Amino acid sequence: MTTVLQFDDVHLSFGAVKAVNGVSFTVEEDELFAVIGPNGAGKTSIFNVLSGVYRPQQGKVVLEGHSLLGMRPPAIARLGMARTFQNIExxxxxxxxxxxxxxxxxxxxxxxxxxxxxxxxxxxxxxxxxxxxxxxxxxxxxxxxxxxxxxxxxxxxxxxxxxxxxxxxEPRLLLLDEPVAGMNLEETEDMARYILDIRDELRIPMIMVEHDMGLVMDIADRIMVIDFGTPVATGTPTEIQRNPDVIRAYLGGDAGDLGDLGDLGETSDAEGATP
Structure with a gap:
């Protein structure tokens, strides 16, 4: 399977605050890759690095052989990266x-x-x-x-x-920033169907940030969990649900299956200024 995106050992700090701390992952062809974590974990920071809004102090970001570091958002869009937003724009x-x-x-x-x-x-x-x-x-x-x-x-x-x-x-990689935020159950189910159709029919790889754990566990191929900017675990939905480090990141101690957590709520990651 072809690797579309490499996000390798990326570090992004705002003063003493480490928004992204050594995060690494890949996105493969035809894959729906999800990034989850508690509020303020650094998910939006990762999207902002990917789309060129922020430039990390360290690391490598490569889209289909093109290094994205130092590129402005319009240039990254021309390479084939598109993004939706949590707040409708x-x-x-x-x-x-x-x-x-x-x-x-x-x-x-x-x-x-x-x-x-x-x-x-x-x-x-x-x-x-x-x-x-x-x-x-x-x-x-x-x-x-x-x-x-x-x-x-x-x-x-x-x-x-x-x-x-x-x-x-016509993106080569699609970033979905909380695609079902604020939706009712019927709207969420409809959006899930469209997202799966994008993967299966249009064959566009996606990275999705989402707080609705039911949706993530149902449709994601792989999931990365981050907490305070640091990666906790990466794996299939089943592996993530059973990972004790993931459960501790969400609940602060031993708990039941992550799939029972439901909707974690939604707030944007807080970031101060340009690094």
Missing amino acids: LFANLTVLDNLMLGRHQHLRYGTLAAMLWVGRARNEELRHRRRVEEIVDFLELEQWRKFPVGLLPYGVQKRVELGRALAM
Whole structure:
């Protein structure tokens, strides 16, 4: 199996606070890799390192042979990394279609003047991108909302649109930041199905940060647990559920199966300033 991402011995500190402390993992082709841990464990810091928001003091981050260290977020996105956000980052006054089209920006190959005239290459490219967006609309079952302003849609549908915009980038690696945060049971089940379809049908590898332990244990191929920025364990869902170090990280002592913990709640990792 081909390794898509290498995250090797990464250290990221903010003053005396070690946000990421010697974390290493790989993501393989067609894999759904989950990162879990108590609030403030460093999960968001890992995502920010991956997407170029933070530059670690030590370590190696390689996406399909390309070192990401020192690269800015737009350059990393052009290499094929896309990200969804815990807090929805959509344009509320634009339609679903327009929000999805924004995900195609890095694939545009024409200038402003051509876009204004909408002739020749610009027109052909625009039609091609719109066909791709319509495929995503069908994939995520957004047909009935495609021309609605996003701000008028239910929360769960907005989360689906955010996922669709990331898919519109045609990512080689997809980062999912709490994809079911704030959702009810039905919405969570729908999102889980779409995530599995992305892995199995589109064959896009993913890294998922999520607090819903039931979801993680049900759909992740492998899981890494971190606590205070330090890796605790990596393994299959069954291995993680039975790991006493993982149980101690969550509950502070011996306890039953991790699968019984349920939803751990959600807050963003606290980080102070640029390292």
